[in-house]
Amino acid sequence: MNVEDVSFWYGPKQALKDISLDIYANEATAFIGPSGCGKTTLLRCLNRTNDIIEHTRMTGRILLDGEDIYAPGIDPPVLRQRFGWIAQKPNPFPRSITANIAYGAEIQGIVTNRKERDALVEQTLRAVGMWDEVKDRLHEAGTDLSGGQQQRLCIARAIATNPEVLLMDEPCSALDPIATALFENLVDELRDRYTIVIVTHNMQQAARISQRAAFFHLGNLVEVGDTEQIFMKPRTQRCLDFVTGRYG
Numbered sequence: 001m002n003v004e005d006v007s008f009w010y011g012p013k014q015a016l017k018d019i020s021l022d023i024y025a026n027e028a029t030a031f032i033g034p035s036g037c038g039k040t041t042l043l044r045c046l047n048r049t050n051d052i053i054e055h056t057r058m059t060g061r062i063l064l065d066g067e068d069i070y071a072p073g074i075d076p077p078v079l080r081q082r083f084g085w086i087a088q089k090p091n092p093f094p095r096s097i098t099a100n101i102a103y104g105a106e107i108q109g110i111v112t113n114r115k116e117r118d119a120l121v122e123q124t125l126r127a128v129g130m131w132d133e134v135k136d137r138l139h140e141a142g143t144d145l146s147g148g149q150q151q152r153l154c155i156a157r158a159i160a161t162n163p164e165v166l167l168m169d170e171p172c173s174a175l176d177p178i179a180t181a182l183f184e185n186l187v188d189e190l191r192d193r194y195t196i197v198i199v200t201h202n203m204q205q206a207a208r209i210s211q212r213a214a215f216f217h218l219g220n221l222v223e224v225g226d227t228e229q230i231f232m233k234p235r236t237q238r239c240l241d242f243v244t245g246r247y248g
């Protein structure tokens with residue numbers, strides 16, 4: 001994806017200022033920076049979920065595979081099908097594990113019968129490393145799983161509809177360290193098949209999980225580069241102070 005000169009306003013308040021950055025396929029890109037710097041706002045611009053918020057305005061362009069996703073003629077609900085969204089808190093539906101995974105795929109006509117559905121459920125649960133854990137309880141409610149399992153189920157649900165990009169907004173903030181480690185391993189595996197963008201407050205996680213990192217401050221993109229460079233040799237004092245924990 002290419003973000004070109006993007007500015008964004010909530011009413012009169014400018015939340016993003018002239019942001020340009022490239023997001024590459026088969027990599028995880030981390031958005032980092034102090035609270036309120038605009039990370040989630042930019043994440044929501046990438047799949048046009050900010051469109052739903054009233055009194056907002058965006059300028060600039062965002063391209064997906066070279067196509068301007070804000071061009072006239074783009075249908076936002078159809079566009080959003082090209083993205084998976086993993087929220088801060090796991091949010092499975094209060095329905096069975098199977099229904100959680102199959103719902104979107106059924107609506108989109110990706111699966112049309114029970115056999116296809118069951119195959120998709122198995123394939124996506126294997127992809128998120130959960131098949132053996134839950135294969136005997138697929139009829140149980142997704143909401144009865146542990147927090148870490150729920151978050152991996154949400155990834156299974158997201159990838160069941162064949163998205164190109166996975167957008168993750170602080171996906172581990174409600175998980176314990178073991179569930180977080182499992183989740184991070186999964187992100188690393190998924191990188192082969194998807195473009196991943198992850199907002200995280202956890203600097204160790206950003207360093208472990210991402211290949212590229214973008215540091216924001218007060219709506220500005222201060223630095224973007226290889227994660228190793230951002231963490232080991234940041235070009236700006238502000239980024240150095242942030243990644244070394246001098247301010248949060």
Ligand SMILES: Nc1ncnc2c1ncn2[C@@H]1O[C@H](COP(=O)(O)OP(=O)(O)OP(=O)(O)O)[C@@H](O)[C@H]1O
Nearest residue numbers: 010013015033034035036037038039040041042053
């Ligand atoms: N729906 C909204 N209406 C008005 N202002 C908003 C809205 N959402 C975010 N903002 C403001 O826009 C700015 C950027 O917020 P955003 O949530 O993108 O930051 P963030 O870096 O993701 O923060 P955090 O790390 O705390 O989640 C903040 O000043 C915030 O108060």
